[in-house]
Amino acid sequence: MTTACSNRYQLRGQRVEYLTDMQIFNSVEAILKPLGLDTPLFPDKIENLFDLWAEQFGLTIDIVEDDEWPSCTNGHYDPSTLTIRIPTRILKLIKSKNAKQRKKGLRVLFHELGHFCLAHKAVLHDSYGNDCKEVDSEEQADLFSDYMAVCIDNLRSKQGVLF
Secondary structure (H helix, E strand, O other): OOOOOOOOOOOOOOEOOOOOHHHHHHHHHHHOOOOOOOOOOOOOOHHHHHHHHHHHHOOEEEEEOHHHOOOOOOOEEEOOOOEEEEEHHHHHHHOOOOHHHHHHHHHHHHHHHHHHHOOOOOOOOOOOOOOOHHHEHHHHHHHHHHHHHHHHHHHHHHHOOOO
């Protein structure tokens, strides 16, 4: 389904299928348990989750040495190989004892995971059509990451576990 975009907007990423905020939120809620993100072990045993994601979904998490990573980005998702790549420094943030640093690293991982979970692939479109944030892959992945962090925070507080 295509919905018209009314505002002038400059895409930050690829143009993808139109998704509302609610559709993205529902995607987050639906995927938490299958991804194993509803367990108190997260993020302490993050590599166990990476193994689960590979086994269950064919998603590869590739950790790249910092000196081999381009400084212009914190992560990358390749839909053709179902691979998320993050530099070692982001993995270190995810494993940090400092909650603020850990959240920063997790937001990068969740952003890239959003591209995977929302099945981002470039779509053909009328070059004269209006663009909007609802068709921007980067905006959608940012929103997915934000919702993922909120859902996990809420889940952890109910379980008495800190994020």
